[in-house]
Structure formats: structure tokens, C-alpha cells
Amino acid sequence: MTAPWRDTMRRALGADGGRDGVPMLLAVCDERPNRAAADEDRPADGRAVADLLDACRDALAPSARDDDLGVVITLLATVARHETEQIGHETQTDHEAGPA
Template sequence: MSATVSGPSSHEGEPSAAALLEAGDIVGLMRACHDRRLEREGIPMVLGFVDERREIPASTDAAQLAEGNAFADVFDRYTDALVPFARDEDEGAVITAMQVVAYTHFAPGAAPISEEASA
């Protein structure tokens, strides 16, 4: 998996998110994610609305589907590492894994995943 993560470590003397990602330390990434103080970083919060009264059309774009599958693989790997005991419908487990994926792969300066997560 190839992704670029930038930014300082959460605490002095602790490894950065990039170093944790490179080492494959998913639990360390989770801790770093939870230790962040987003309000001090000027990170805007976004609220999105979705009309789910009708069926949401699925994408037919091959590139979007491939990228979505790559992120799904990463999400599954993070979920297995962070909350292996969780049920599929466990919202807390989903939120935890989503936080770490967002922190490592959607952060400013992060590069898109260019390989399968299992590589």
C-alpha cells in the first residue's frame, strides 16, 4: 500500500503518523488519531445531508470503483487490527476504523492508495 501522511506527532518524542503508517502500527495510528486536537489545527467540520428516501445510484466509473475497493480493503484491515471482536453492525467499531482511515489516508497531503492493502 502506498500512501503519504504528513503532520507532526501528537506528543513530543512520539512517532509521526507517517512513521506509524510506514511501520504498520494501526493501533498506534488510532491512538495518534484520538490524541489530536482538531480545533487547534483549524480543521473544518463538514455536515452532509443525504436523501435516502430513494435508491442512491451506484457508480459505474471503473476508476471510482477501484479506488472504493482499495479503501474498503484498507478499512477491513484496520477493523481487523483495531476491533477484531466487533460485529459487522457495531457502529463504534466502524467509527473507530473510519477515524484511522481518514487520519491516515484523507489527511492534507495524503496520496491516494496505489496498491491493494494486502500487498
């Protein structure tokens, strides 16, 4: 499991942000009354991102300190790159399938 995360990390850290853009993770929390309870998918989405971050950390930096910002930034960039590549792959697959 380490190799895929390591390869993704290399692509994330080696990318030219000016040319390729900067993949990012975005989390939005709606704190208005009764909104959190109305949207049951949000906790599952957040748990999925947390699970990805845990898997990435376990593979790349299992002994890193929790407050090591360099590691945190690297993990966030790596998981953002992973998610961006997944979306790109899904979009590419959708286009290859043709119109429905």
C-alpha cells in the same frame, strides 16, 4: 501490522479537531445514467478504501460486532487519518523534490 494501525488510531483519537481539523473519508456515487460505466476508476478506488477498512478492523477490532457504531466510527477516523497522513507525506515528498 497491529502496531501501525494502533499508533494511527491513537493519533486520530488524540487529535484536537479544533486545531488539527477532522480527517474524513468522502465517497461520492454518481447515479446518473451511463456515468458509472464511464468512470472505471471509481470501483477500484472504492475497493481500495474498503480494503483499508478491512485491514484496520482486522488489526484493531477483529471480533467487534458489525453494528458496533463506536468501532465503526473509530475505524473510519483511523483510516481517514491514515489517508490524510499519506497525502501529507506525498505532498511533502513532492515539495522536497523541487520543481519538475
